[in-house]
Amino acid sequence: MGAPVDPVTSLPVVAMVGGGQLARMTHQAAIALGQSLRVLSTGPTESAALVAADVRLGDHRDLAALRDLAEGATVVTFDHEHVPTEHLHALEEDGHRVAPGPAALVHAQDKLELRRALDAAGEPQPAWAEVDSAVGIADFAGAHGWPVVLKTPRGGYDGKGVFVVDDVDAAAALLERTGTLLAEERVPMVRELAVQVARSPFGQVAVWPVVETVQRDGVCHEVLAPAPGLSEERATAAQELAIRIAGRLGVVGLLAVELFETADGVLVNELAMRPHNSGHWTIEGARTSQFEQHLRAVLDYPLGATAMTAPVVVMANVLGGAAAADEWSGPGLDERVHHLMAHWPDVKLHWYGKGQRPGRKLGHVTALGDDLEQVRARAVAAARYLADGVVDPAFAFPDDEH
Amino acid sequence: MGAPVDPVTSLPVVAMVGGGQLARMTHQAAIALGQSLRVLSTGPTESAALVAADVRLGDHRDLAALRDLAEGATVVTFDHEHVPTEHLHALEEDGHRVAPGPAALVHAQDKLELRRALDAAGEPQPAWAEVDSAVGIADFAGAHGWPVVLKTPRGGYDGKGVFVVDDVDAAAALLERTGTLLAEERVPMVRELAVQVARSPFGQVAVWPVVETVQRDGVCHEVLAPAPGLSEERATAAQELAIRIAGRLGVVGLLAVELFETADGVLVNELAMRPHNSGHWTIEGARTSQFEQHLRAVLDYPLGATAMTAPVVVMANVLGGAAAADEWSGPGLDERVHHLMAHWPDVKLHWYGKGQRPGRKLGHVTALGDDLEQVRARAVAAARYLADGVVDPAFAFPDDEH
Numbered sequence: 174m175g176a177p178v179d180p181v182t183s184l185p186v187v188a189m190v191g192g193g194q195l196a197r198m199t200h201q202a203a204i205a206l207g208q209s210l211r212v213l214s215t216g217p218t219e220s221a222a223l224v225a226a227d228v229r230l231g232d233h234r235d236l237a238a239l240r241d242l243a244e245g246a247t248v249v250t251f252d253h254e255h256v257p258t259e260h261l262h263a264l265e266e267d268g269h270r271v272a273p274g275p276a277a278l279v280h281a282q283d284k285l286e287l288r289r290a291l292d293a294a295g296e297p298q299p300a301w302a303e304v305d306s307a308v309g310i311a312d313f314a315g316a317h318g319w320p321v322v323l324k325t326p327r328g329g330y331d332g333k334g335v336f337v338v339d340d341v342d343a344a345a346a347l348l349e350r351t352g353t354l355l356a357e358e359r360v361p362m363v364r365e366l367a368v369q370v371a372r373s374p375f376g377q378v379a380v381w382p383v384v385e386t387v388q389r390d391g392v393c394h395e396v397l398a399p400a401p402g403l404s405e406e407r408a409t410a411a412q413e414l415a416i417r418i419a420g421r422l423g424v425v426g427l428l429a430v431e432l433f434e435t436a437d438g439v440l441v442n443e444l445a446m447r448p449h450n451s452g453h454w455t456i457e458g459a460r461t462s463q464f465e466q467h468l469r470a471v472l473d474y475p476l477g478a479t480a481m482t483a484p485v486v487v488m489a490n491v492l493g494g495a496a497a498a499d500e501w502s503g504p505g506l507d508e509r510v511h512h513l514m515a516h517w518p519d520v521k522l523h524w525y526g527k528g529q530r531p532g533r534k535l536g537h538v539t540a541l542g543d544d545l546e547q548v549r550a551r552a553v554a555a556a557r558y559l560a561d562g563v564v565d566p567a568f569a570f571p572d573d574e575h
Numbered sequence: 576m577g578a579p580v581d582p583v584t585s586l587p588v589v590a591m592v593g594g595g596q597l598a599r600m601t602h603q604a605a606i607a608l609g610q611s612l613r614v615l616s617t618g619p620t621e622s623a624a625l626v627a628a629d630v631r632l633g634d635h636r637d638l639a640a641l642r643d644l645a646e647g648a649t650v651v652t653f654d655h656e657h658v659p660t661e662h663l664h665a666l667e668e669d670g671h672r673v674a675p676g677p678a679a680l681v682h683a684q685d686k687l688e689l690r691r692a693l694d695a696a697g698e699p700q701p702a703w704a705e706v707d708s709a710v711g712i713a714d715f716a717g718a719h720g721w722p723v724v725l726k727t728p729r730g731g732y733d734g735k736g737v738f739v740v741d742d743v744d745a746a747a748a749l750l751e752r753t754g755t756l757l758a759e760e761r762v763p764m765v766r767e768l769a770v771q772v773a774r775s776p777f778g779q780v781a782v783w784p785v786v787e788t789v790q791r792d793g794v795c796h797e798v799l800a801p802a803p804g805l806s807e808e809r810a811t812a813a814q815e816l817a818i819r820i821a822g823r824l825g826v827v828g829l830l831a832v833e834l835f836e837t838a839d840g841v842l843v844n845e846l847a848m849r850p851h852n853s854g855h856w857t858i859e860g861a862r863t864s865q866f867e868q869h870l871r872a873v874l875d876y877p878l879g880a881t882a883m884t885a886p887v888v889v890m891a892n893v894l895g896g897a898a899a900a901d902e903w904s905g906p907g908l909d910e911r912v913h914h915l916m917a918h919w920p921d922v923k924l925h926w927y928g929k930g931q932r933p934g935r936k937l938g939h940v941t942a943l944g945d946d947l948e949q950v951r952a953r954a955v956a957a958a959r960y961l962a963d964g965v966v967d968p969a970f971a972f973p974d975d976e977h
Contacts, residue, residue, distance in 0.1 A: 181620050182928045183908050200626075201606050204599060206912070207926030207938065209626045218583050224602075224611045224628050460921050475917035482884055506585050510608070515877035519862050524609030526584045536609065 176247045176270060184208055185472050188242045190233050191252025192219030194525040194534065195448045195464075198456070199252075200225045202464035213242045220525040221252070236260045243269040250426055250471045251447050254282045255328075272374070272425040272471035273446045280422050281446040284355045285326045291441055294421050296414065298441045299433070300358040307345035310356055314341070317358040323347060324355040332391020360440055362433040366400050367451035368415040369429050369463060371470040378416050379466065379476035381459055383408045386431070386451050392532070395553060396488040398454045398481065401545055403434075411439050418444070427452070427467045450490070450534070455479075457521050457539050458486030483541035487549045489556035491524075493533040503562030513538075513559055520555045535560070578649045578672060586610055587874050590644045592635050593654025594621030596927040596936065597850045597866075600858070601654075602627045604866035614654075615644045622927045623654070638662045645671040652828055652873045653849050656684045657730070674776070674827040674873035675848045682824050683848040686757045687728045693843055696823050698816065700843045701835070702760040709747035712758055716743070719760040725749060726757045734793020762842055764835040768802050769853035770817040771831050771865060773872040780818050781868065781878035783861055785810045788833070788853050794934070797955060798890040800856045800883065803947055805836075813841050820846070829854070829869040852892070852936070857881075859923050859941050860888030885943035889951045891958035893926075895935040905964030915940075915961055922957045937962070 179186050184207045189196045192214025200210040200221060213229050214222035222228045231238025233256050240263075243249045248270040261275035273281075280287045291298045302313045304323075314321050323344065325334040337359065338344045348354060365388055370380040385400040386393050400408070415430040418441070422428075429449035431442040452463035461469075461477025469476050504512070506529075513522065517540070524536040536559065540552040557563070581588050586609045591598045594616025602612040602623060615631050616624035624630045633640025635658050642665075645651045650672040663677035675683075682689045690703045704715045706725075716723050725746065727736040739761065740746045750756060767790055772782040785805055789797040802810070817832040820843070824830075831851035833844040854865035863871075863879030871878050906914070908931075915924065919942070926938040938961065942954040959965070 178909065181625065181930075184912070184926070184928070185909065197606060201603050204603050204626045205923070205925050207908075207924075207928050209928075222628075223583065224606045226624075226626050226628055226630070228628070460923075469916065474913055475920065477916065478921040480921070506609075507580065507587065510586070511876055514871065514879065518877065519880040519882070521607070521862075522609075523607050524586070526586070526609050526611075528583075 177245050178247060179208070182207055185247035186211055186227075186245065187468055187471060188246035188249045189213070189221075189252050190239065190242065190249065190256055192216075192221040192225075192228070193252050194220045194527070194536075196221035196252040197224055197525060198453075198462075198523070199448060199464045199467060202462060203468055205465065206468060208468070211242065211246055213238060220527055223526045234260075236263055239264060240267065243267070248272050248471045250467070251278070253447070254278065254445070258282070274423065274425065277422045277424045278446055281444045283326050284324055284329075284443065285353075287441075287444060288355065290422065291418075294417070296418065296441060297438060299360050302356045303353060304356045305348065305353040307341050307348060310338075310344040310348070310354075311341045313356045320359050322357040322359050324357065325351055326353065326355055335391055360433045360435060362435055362440075364400075364434050365442070366403070366411060366432040366434050366439060367396075367429055367449070368411050368432065369427060369449065369452045369455075370412070370415040370419050371427050371463075371466040371476050372419040372424050373470045373476060374425050374473045376420070377476050378419060379461075379479050380412045380415060381452065381455060381463075381479045382481060383411045384451055384454070392490075392492065393450045394490055394492070395549070396451050396454050397545065397549065398458055398486040398488075407434075407438065414439065414441070426471045427463055450537075453523070453537050454486045454488040454539055456523070458482055458488075458541060484543050485545045485548045486539065486541050487545075487552040488537055488539050489552040490534055491536040491538065491556045491559045493530045493535055494561045509559050509562050513555055516558075517551055517555045520551055522559075579647050580649060581610070584609055587649035588613055588629075588647065589870055589873060590648035590651045591615070591623075591654050592641065592644065592651065592658055594618075594623040594627075594630070595654050596622045596929070596938075598623035598654040599626055599927060600855075600864075600925070601850060601866045601869060604864055604870055607867065608870060610870070613644065613648055615640060622929055625928045636662075638665055641666060642669065645669070650674050650873045652869070653680070655849070656680065656847070660684070676825065676827065679824045679826045680848055683846045685728050686726055686731075686845065687755075689843075689846060690757065692824065693820075696819070698820065698843060699840060701762050704758045705755060706758045707750065707755040709743050709750060712740075712746040712750070712756075713743045715758045722761055724759040724761050726759065727753055728755065728757055737793055762835045762837060764837055766802075766836050767844070768805070768813060768834040768836050768841060769798075769831055769851070770813050770834065771829060771851065771854045771857075772814070772817040772821050773829050773865075773868040773878050774821040774826050775872045775878060776827050776875045778822070779878050780821060781863075781881050782814045782817060783854065783857060783865075783881045784883060785813045786853055786856070794892075794894065795852050796892055796894070797951070798853050798856050799947065799951065800860055800888040800890075809836075809840065816841065816843070828873045829865055852939075855925070855939050856888045856890040856941055858925070860884055860890075860943060886945050887947045887950045888941065888943050889947075889954040890939055890941050891954040892936055893938040893940065893958045893961045895932045895937055896963045911961050911964050915957055918960075919953055919957045922953055924961075 188211040197220045203210040211227040212221045212225045288301045320339045323336045382399040385397040387395040419428045429445040432439040448463045455462045521539045538555045540548045542548040590613040599622045605612040613629040614623045614627045693700045722741045725738045767788045784801040787799040787802040821830045831847040834841040850865045857864045923941045940957045942950045944950040
């Protein structure tokens with residue numbers, strides 16, 4: 174094979190740039206495969222740095238830190254998209270394997286690159302334009318109507334870097350701050366969906382069922398698997414779309430395709446090329462989790478079965494409550510964990526070990542079963558209780574959430 | 576609560592004595608609960624030391640090492656039974672929580688203590704006697720017949736420390752080497768079963784379905800969950816037996832009760848008070864794994880649901896093949912892992928990162944489904960392939976195995 178392996182175990186060493194919860198959960202999966210994830214973390218108390226055995230402290234924008242991480246590793250992969258492209262080329266020139274490679278990853282880093290590539294491939298997406306003037310935005314609005322969705326091409330996540338503007342003055346004021354933007358029509362969407370597919374260098378692909386992602390203010394709150402009421406035809410079309418994109422862009426590892434569902438079909442919103450919040454449900458809900466599958470894919474191992482383990486699986490994020498940690502007067506975290514376990518013995522907890530901050534993704538819970546309303550009510554109530562220490566009766570009724 | 580927590584996460588710190596595969600898999604479970612298992616390992620390449628963030632190197636017979644491990648930990652628990660009882664008392668006198676406590680643990684450390692306690696409780700077990708002379712063994716054989724099973728009271732595992740002797744001369748020769756022994760009748764057993772139950776300090780218990788453990792030469796090869804063909808009445812009786820023993824002995828954490836099934840019912844063979852090989856199937860096969868449940872129990876958290884995730888679950892151990900590592904001429908480990916994944920995409924691998932040695936437990940695989948013969952054939956063939964790199968057609972037929 175030629176690529177480095179661990180001298181003690183004779184098995185591969187996967188190095189991951191970034192020490193967040195995705196790296197934390199990838200390390201869990203690595204343990205089962207006989208491996209230990211090597212992590213590049215910006216500090217010793219990052220989520221993955223708290224639990225991994227092989228932690229390198231350093232910045233993902235520092236080529237020397239990246240080179241230290243890659244040395245002796247079988248392959249380098251990512252917990253986020255923020256590594257400069259030129260550093261990835263430098264690692265490849267050093268002879269290191271990087272998965273996904275920089276030519277693929279740029280489509281998850283730069284939304285303009287993604288829009289150009291999807292147009293070239295003839296794949297469905299919102300009408301869009303690259304704009305760097307108020308006149309350009311006014312022209313785009315003339316063709317597609319107000320409001321216009323404006324996005325910074327790089328660096329946005331969880332609703333950050335996305336702006337909905339109603340007139341040309343607001344657009345002009347924004348442009349002054351940001352420079353070139355991606356303009357998109359506001360899609361008359363029914364809901365948001367996501368498809369995850371893994372692809373190996375050999376070209377094998379494995380896709381999970383299409384899920385619905387329930388978003389508020391651009392932040393994912395819940396994931397419903399499979400997407401309720403989605404026709405088999407549309408689900409298959411979405412899976413095929415994800416497989417085509419993965420192949421055309423040469424993705425290695427996990428690809429999450431975020432979709433808008435409209436009356437007519439689906440449109441591609443964004444891509445992520447790593448384990449993704451829309452796939453956390455797979456830890457208990459699918460035969461192979463996205464974290465194990467990402468490791469398999471970047472190592473060119475054969476991919477695992479993606480069948481669901483229950484008819485319905487719901488993941489709910491635990492988002493930091495409005496109260497800052499030092500103003501908190503409710504039950505402490507350990508007490509909330511006690512009560513969660515007592516009240517929902519079947520709900521599975523995943524806590525990331527991070528400090529509490531309003532809106533921050535602190536953990537998630539997963540519930541499984543046969544009945545969507547019941548499963549969803551349990552997951553949402555458990556997540557809400559863990560975040561706020563408050564049992565909100567409204568949260569027992571999933572109808573309030575949709 | 577008063578007990579120490581982690582200053583970064585505000586969550587408990589569980590410290591485990593021993594760095595084997597049980598600690599390794601407990602660390603995986605700890606990660607989901609927001610924790611990081613602290614491990615006392617005898618060396619840096621032990622199974623758990625390769626993957627845990629908080630590893631203390633030291634010997635479990637060294638009180639200073641145990642005290643260092645316990646300092647700042649919420650509770651101390653165990654990967655094995657080999658810590659001297661007086662050290663556990665010393666830790667408790669220092670004010671540390673130890674789970675299970677020494678008064679309970681002695682029944683998993685000393686087979687004579689177990690036999691006395693079960694007699695006092697009136698629980699079913701083989702006829703037995705404490706023997707320290709050939710005359711004593713001859714008397715016992717006079718009452719119960721030859722052969723007699725002789726066991727060293729302490730230190731045995733995986734068939735070590737167990738001897739089946741056919742006459743008084745062999746018994747006398749053995750006694751000269753060992754000192755006092757436990758003599759047991761050879762039970763006319765149909766098969767071996769095991770029940771696992773978790774018990775918290777609060778007194779809550781949670782029990783998994785009774786399993787069949789398929790043993791060869793005293794070593795567990797397969798676990799079939801639930802035990803095939805076991806009547807509901809006998810299964811319930813075995814679960815109730817395990818719950819009674821856990822309560823009577825004051826167990827905190829996991830208790831595995833190994834049973835002989837005879838024509839008339841079940842007899843207690845041995846106890847383990849920790850996660851146990853007979854419970855590895857619960858990682859994928861039950862809503863709550865034995866590793867997560869052990870953490871919940873020793874922390875006095877409410878216990879998790881123990882329902883099975885599929886009608887049939889089979890775990891097969893991967894035992895080191897006969898060839899020593901340096902004489903091995905078959906496919907390398909990484910290649911075998913590739914082939915395993917290609918051939919059985921639904922079989923779940925757990926590899927412990929240990930060096931290959933004949934008979935050593937190197938890992939395990941788990942398969943799930945509806946049909947016992949098919950599920951078992953897949954698990955056994957995958958485990959055998961991983962151990963030897965040989966596809967043995969006989970192993971595709973579970974009838975050959977029973």
